[in-house]
Structure formats: structure tokens, C-alpha cells
Amino acid sequence: LRAQGLSVDGFVDSAAVAVAALSPGRNALVLELGLHHLAATAVDSSNQTRRRRAVISDSGGLMELYEAWLDLISAAMVKRTRFDPLHNAVSEQQLFDALPALTKDAAANGSATATVTVRNERFDVALSRDQFTEAALPIYREILRLLHALRPAGAPMTLVMPRVVTEFPGLRELLESFVGCELVALPDGF
Numbered sequence: 001l002r003a004q005g006l007s008v009d010g011f012v013d014s015a016a017v018a019v020a021a022l023s024p025g026r027n028a029l030v031l032e033l034g035l036h037h038l039a040a041t042a043v044d045s046s047n048q049t050r051r052r053r054a055v056i057s058d059s060g061g062l063m064e065l066y067e068a069w070l071d072l073i074s075a076a077m078v079k080r081t082r083f084d085p086l087h088n089a090v091s092e093q094q095l096f097d098a099l100p101a102l103t104k105d106a107a108a109n110g111s112a113t114a115t116v117t118v119r120n121e122r123f124d125v126a127l128s129r130d131q132f133t134e135a136a137l138p139i140y141r142e143i144l145r146l147l148h149a150l151r152p153a154g155a156p157m158t159l160v161m162p163r164v165v166t167e168f169p170g171l172r173e174l175l176e177s178f179v180g181c182e183l184v185a186l187p188d189g190f
Contacts, residue, residue, distance in 0.1 A: 013041065013043075013050075013051040013054075014032075015028075015030035015032070015041035015043050015051060015054070015160075016041075016043050016049050016050055016051045018030060018160060018186065018190065019043040019045050019049055019158075019160065020045070020049040021190075022158070022160065022184060023045075024045065024158040024160075024182070024184065025045075026045065026156060026157065026158055027042065027043065027044050027045055027046065027052075027155070027157055027158070028042075028043045028045060028157060028158040028159070028160050028184075029041070029042055029043075029147050029150050029151060029157050029158070029159050029160065029181075030043060030160045030161070031143060031146070031147065031159070031160070031161040031162075031165065033060075033061065033062055033065075033161075033162065033165050034061050034062065035061055035062050035063050036058070036061040036062075036063055036064070037056055037057060037058055037060065037061050038056070038057045038059075038060035038061060038139075038142055038143060038146055039054060039055070039056045039057070039146070040054065040055050040143075040146035040147055040149070040150055041053070041054040041150075042054070042150040042151075053150060055146050055149050055150060057142050057145075057146055059138075059139075059142055060138075060139045060142040060143065061139075064139060065136055065139045065168075066096065066099055068135045068136055068138070068139065069099055069102075069103065069132060069135055069136065070086060070092070070095055070096065070099070071086075071135070072127065072131060072132065072134075072135040073085065073095055073102075073114045073125065073127065074086045074095075076114075076125045076127060076131075077114070077116070077123055077125045080125050081123045081124075081125065083116070083118075083123045085116045085123070088118060090118060091116040091117075091118050091123075094115075094116050094117070095114060095116060098114065098115075100164070102114055102127075102132075103132055103167070103168060103169055104167050106127065106128070106129045106132045106169045107129055107132075107167055107168065107169040107170070107172075108167075109129075110128065110129050111126055111127065111128045111129060112126070112127060112132075113125065113126045113127075114126075114127060129169045129170060130169075130170070132168075132169035132170065133169045133170025133171075136168065136169070136170065136171070140168075140170070140171055140174055143171070144174060144175075144177070147159065147178065151178070151181075154179075154180070155180075156180040156181060156182075157178070157180075157181045157182075158181065158182050158183075158184055159175060159178060159181050159182065159183045159184065160184045160186060161183075161184075161185065161186065162185070162186050162188070162190075163185035163186060163187055163188065164188070165185075166183060166185040167185075
């Protein structure tokens with residue numbers, strides 16, 4: 001930064017900035033889903049918006065969630081077609097790239113079909129929203145644990161998280177256990 005002629009006066013917490021921009025009118029819990037971690041931040045917005053407390057978990061994260069879903073698809077595909085998509089780099093990459101659309105489709109429609117094409121041969125397996133939810137439960141439980149660790153018992157809060165997270169199969173239903181809380185989904189790039 002100094003080479004650019006810029007100086008650093010301080011750092012601003014991204015969760016506090018997000019809550020300040022939203023102006024929810026009450027305190028908030030902000031969830032971050034990193035590649036290899038989960039984090040939740042309690043933000044006080046009563047007078048001046050500021051971070052109150054944050055908790056981080058090294059378990060969870062997007063990669064762990066994707067691995068759980070890949071294992072689910074692989075097990076179902078092996079059982080139904082005898083083809084294991086995780087023993088072939090090309091087919092594994094096809095599934096990995098398809099996961100966002102597959103899980104969004106499963107959440108919205110109740111099921112989704114995973115498809116892999118290898119050497120002009122196509123393998124399909126249909127999976128339900130409940131199967132994706134079950135595979136993701138360890139990560140979902142960790143999300144809930146972090147949020148419960150920060151929420152004062154029974155206090156109404158705003159739950160803030162990326163829209164993509166709110167679209168994971170079954171997660172929104174688990175978040176309903178936060179009675180009196182409003183869920184705010186942040187658009188990509190917010």
C-alpha cells in the first residue's frame with residue numbers, strides 16, 4: 001500500500017459494514033461461509049453499528065460441504081449405475097462444477113438429477129432435497145451452533161448471510177428454530 005502512496009488508518013469489520021448498510025433496526029448475527037471455515041459475528045446496531053463478538057469454526061466451510069455432497073452423489077451413482085464418478089478426474093470435475101445448480105434445483109423443486117458424461121456414456125442419478133440435507137447436516141449443525149453461541153436467549157435478531165447459503169437444501173427450515181428472527185439474504189457481491 002505504501003508503494004501506491006496509500007496509508008492504512010484502520011480496519012473495518014465486514015460484518016459490521018454489511019449490517020450498517022442494511023440498517024435492520026435491530027442487532028444482527030452475520031454468517032460467513034469460507035472455503036475451509038465458518039464464522040459468525042454478532043453486530044450491535046442499537047446506537048452505533050459495531051462488532052460485539054465473533055466465533056470461528058475450522059470445521060465446515062464450502063469445501064467440506066461440497067465434499068459431503070460429492071460423496072452422496074458418488075454413493076448413489078455407484079449403487080444405481082455401477083459407475084464411480086470420483087475415480088475419474090473429468091467426471092469428478094463435472095459434478096463439482098454442477099453442485100451449485102444441483103443443490104439450488106433440489107432446494108427449489110424437491111429433487112435434482114446429477115449427470116456425468118464420460119467417453120460418450122451418460123450416467124444419471126436422481127437425488128431428493130432430503131438426501132442433500134442429510135449429507136449436509138454436520139455442516140448445518142455447526143452453523144446453528146455458531147449462531148446459537150452468539151444469540152442471547154430468545155432475543156429477536158436479524159440473521160444475515162449470503163443468498164447462496166440460504167438456498168442450500170434444508171438449511172432455511174433449520175433456521176426456523178430461531179423464533180423471532182428475520183433472515184436477510186445478501187446478494188452476491190454485497
